[in-house]
Amino acid sequence: MTENDQTFEFSEFSGEFVDDDVTVILRIYRPAGTNLDWTLEVFDEEGNTTIWNDTFDTDRDAFEEFLATVQRDGIRSFLDEPVQRLH
Template sequence: MAKAPKTEHSELSGEFTDDGVTVLVDIYRPAGTQGDWTLVVITQEDDVTSWDEPFATDREAFDEFLATVGRDGIRSFFGEPGPEPAVH
């Protein structure tokens, strides 16, 4: 059984609340690297939204999250029931 690679989480990761709704923002990259950052948003109902393209910095990833909330609203991360996660 292969071990999952260790990850480093950004200080910008954590819970984010807007309009009375809280989601978990997870921004991470492989530990010990200067690699690109991955952005994932998880709702309280375990809806998962992940971005296909990585980000050069954790700030860029967080800014994209904020832009999405500003444009589409925080409720846009709550998907319809189904087997596939939402992808931005």
């Protein structure tokens, strides 16, 4: 199976997130049918992507990391150039 054929299971925490008049799309996912760790990815209004290098044991852990980043750095930090974040 090629990477393009891969299907994913998306967390219920995935979706649109709005704060300070900024909207981002939050994607928390893992390969479908597995118990692998979760990947955290954020898309800004321009379609740029921020992805965390590390994966998360649970989708809740990934969501809490996203919220902590917003609280620490602000939602506008996702509007800067796309970055890879360590967790």
